[in-house]
Amino acid sequence: MVGYNTPRMDDHVSLYRTMLLIRCFEERLLAAFGTGKLVGTTHAYIGQEADAAGVFAAACPGDVVFSNHRCHGHYLAYGGGPYPLAAELMGKSTGLVGGRGGSQHIQWRDFYSNGIQGGIVPVAAGMALAERERQSGKIVLVFIGDGTLGEGALYESLNFAALWKLPLLVVVEDNRYAQTTPVELAVAGTMAGRFAAFGIPVWERDTTDVLEVKAAATEAVAHVRGGAGPASLILHTYRFSAHSKGDDPRSPAELERLRRFDPLAVHAPRLTDAERQQVKAEVTAAIDEAFTRADADPLPALLSNR
Amino acid sequence: MATVLERLNHALHHAMEMDERVYVLGEDILDPYGGAFKVTRGLSTKFPGRVLPTPISEAAIAGIAAGMALRGLRPVAEVMFGDFVTLIADQLVNHAAKFRWMYNDNVRVPLVVRAPMGGRRGYGPTHSQSLEKMFLGIPGLTVVAPNVLGDPAELLQAAIADEEPVLFVEHKLLYPCQWLEPGHSELQDYSISKMGSERYPAFTVSPVFTTTPHLTLACYGYNYELARQAALELTMEREIFCELVVFSQLSPFALDPLLASLSRTRRLLTVEEGSLSLGWGAELVARSIEAQDGLRVRRVAARDLPIANARSLEDAILPQVGAVVRAAVELTG
Structure with a gap:
């Protein structure tokens, strides 16, 4: 069962299913650009699937999420269905936001994304304040990348989050490149040190094993939900695809070396052959259905200024 | 008060x-x-x-x-x-x-x-x-x-x-200005009507001593004070009668009260404290002319310079009552 309202399940099969759903969705998406079904651009999550699957295995279904330009994996792991996302990416009226937002600007239930680096973090901090004041019991998760560490709004927000003990988990996905700029050219000092400066505890893992991500995320989420203030989760990972579509300066040999960190390959041995085949069949059917259905949907029209 | x-x-x-x-x-x-x-x-x-x-x-x-x-x-x-x-x-x-x-x-x-x-x-x-x-x-x-x-x-x-x-x-x-509660206007020979949206109304200040004012002064915020002083001076010393349209909502643009006044006066003078180029007045003028052919227009605004600290320079850079009066005289000449 793949799609809406899937209750959070964190067994081996469910984690594998979530990661495979993201992988297949993004591969299908990249392929669709070649057929002219999609215009504009996209930022594929391929290679980073363990982050989303592990983090959302630790969060609660109603928690609030602010994601970034690379948001498809987060949305799917959060429980969003592939069909309205596919429709959004094709610019259809049935898309998540009626074709107005596209790949980087989606909203569904308590999930939001925007395409501005850094600027989303104060918004997420404000959301965390609202959840605490309204005593909703929800925490806010905001996803940033290594590239976002260059944005000043991030540090203003960390200061607020620490001062006001906001229920905010900052997840840093370090995929080692900000578009084409390697992290060595962009980040001075340590990533952890940037959070430590504000007294924000850090969980840091260099892994693509979804179980290790989940374990760290579980501790960080517990810290935040317990009311002790914000936390950070720094996940060093690898992006296998280009930043967007064609902007990848890395050599084929380097990309080939990264494949040993493939989170699906790392996790696959924990399932039986039969389980893997079953999951593969489910996911393939769900993605086929999503893209076929979205393809037939109507385009939106501008009815007024509103 | x-x-x-x-x-x-x-x-x-x-x-x-x-x-x-x-x-x-x-x-x-x-x-x-x-x-x-x-x-x-x-x-x-x-x-x-x-x-x-x-x-x-x-x-x-x-x-x-x-x-x-x-x-x-x-x-x-x-x-x-x-x-x-x-x-x-x-x-x-x-x-x-x-x-x-x-x-x-x-x-x-x-x-x-x-x-x-x-x-x-x-x-x-x-x-x-x-x-x-x-x-x-x-x-x-x-x-x-x-x-x-x-x-x-x-x-x-x-x-x-x-x-x-x-x-x-x-x-x-x-901040220190008195809110002119209804009936307390210092413009005794003028009537004030609330126009436009209920939420963010505009105010049309019309002279009661004439049915044919010569020009429309458009402004917002504190610049109502400049426009008011200019209107009094123009009335007393030049017999040029102004209708004032004072906006509360600056954006999005809702120009109905202004267009109603311009249909009477056919002359528009905008007063603002922001710098002149590409400002609020420029958009008001453009939209007014798009809606009504043949209007005469002028803008009074700050000069296109940073605002100086010295009083003499600041006064020279920001719009003053005299500049509003001069522009009104030009416009009606």
């Missing part, structure tokens, strides 16, 4: 009293200081949990307010000097103003950012500007400015009740 400052302060007290979703945040807003211009005075004593003093972090203040608004609260953020709105541009333009439309009307962003603008106090280049023109014409962002003709408290309460983000522009020289 009450001052604009007292009415704005009253509005915040009233809003916090009536609605526990209203939060106020900004720099140095705690009592006994009560904010750089005292608009927030008394709030932290009365509502300690909902008045949030912040570090000097304008971008985060605006972003946090946007996040609070997205999740069910009604924040009112103060930017200490309006000049610092440059620091919140990303949060207003790419976040708060976009969310509702970009998310297909799934969300609302009931956020108010208050910004004291304007010069004539000798504060120099970075603490005297009227930068609101940078935020006019941003889809999804409403820009509002109080004046002494309408109740500033009603206007601020309307902004707090608005479901859209509002940039609320307060000219610093307005």
Whole structure:
């Protein structure tokens, strides 16, 4: 069962299913650009699937999420269905936001994304304040990348989050490149040190094993939900695809070396052959259905200024 | 009688009293200081949990307010000097103003950012500007400015009740001005009518001694004072009769009250304190001419220079009553 309202399940099969759903969705998406079904651009999550699957295995279904330009994996792991996302990416009226937002600007239930680096973090901090004041019991998760560490709004927000003990988990996905700029050219000092400066505890893992991500995320989420203030989760990972579509300066040999960190390959041995085949069949059917259905949907029209 | 400052302060007290979703945040807003211009005075004593003093972090203040608004609260953020709105541009333009439309009307962003603008106090280049023109014409962002003709408290309460983000522009020289409660206008030979939207009305100030005024003076905020003085001087010394249209809502543009006046006068003179080029008056002129062929037009605004500290230079850079009078004479000559 793949799609809406899937209750959070964190067994081996469910984690594998979530990661495979993201992988297949993004591969299908990249392929669709070649057929002219999609215009504009996209930022594929391929290679980073363990982050989303592990983090959302630790969060609660109603928690609030602010994601970034690379948001498809987060949305799917959060429980969003592939069909309205596919429709959004094709610019259809049935898309998540009626074709107005596209790949980087989606909203569904308590999930939001925007395409501005850094600027989303104060918004997420404000959301965390609202959840605490309204005593909703929800925490806010905001996803940033290594590239976002260059944005000043991030540090203003960390200061607020620490001062006001906001229920905010900052997840840093370090995929080692900000578009084409390697992290060595962009980040001075340590990533952890940037959070430590504000007294924000850090969980840091260099892994693509979804179980290790989940374990760290579980501790960080517990810290935040317990009311002790914000936390950070720094996940060093690898992006296998280009930043967007064609902007990848890395050599084929380097990309080939990264494949040993493939989170699906790392996790696959924990399932039986039969389980893997079953999951593969489910996911393939769900993605086929999503893209076929979205393809037939109507385009939106501008009815007024509103 | 009450001052604009007292009415704005009253509005915040009233809003916090009536609605526990209203939060106020900004720099140095705690009592006994009560904010750089005292608009927030008394709030932290009365509502300690909902008045949030912040570090000097304008971008985060605006972003946090946007996040609070997205999740069910009604924040009112103060930017200490309006000049610092440059620091919140990303949060207003790419976040708060976009969310509702970009998310297909799934969300609302009931956020108010208050910004004291304007010069004539000798504060120099970075603490005297009227930068609101940078935020006019941003889809999804409403820009509002109080004046002494309408109740500033009603206007601020309307902004707090608005479901859209509002940039609320307060000219610093307005704070000590008296709100002209109905029947207390110092323009005794003029009638004042409220026009346009109920929420953010415009005011048309018409001379009662003539049915054919010679020109329309359009302005907002504190510049009503310049326009008023100019109108009196023009009446007494030149027998040039002005109708004034004073806007509360600067953006989006809602020009019906202005067009109604122009159909009588056929002459438009805009008065603003922002720099001349590509400003509020320019858009008013363009739209008016698009709607009514053959209008005569002039703009009075600040010169295209930074605002100097020295009084003599500041006076030369900012628009004065004399400049309004001269432009009116040209326009009617």
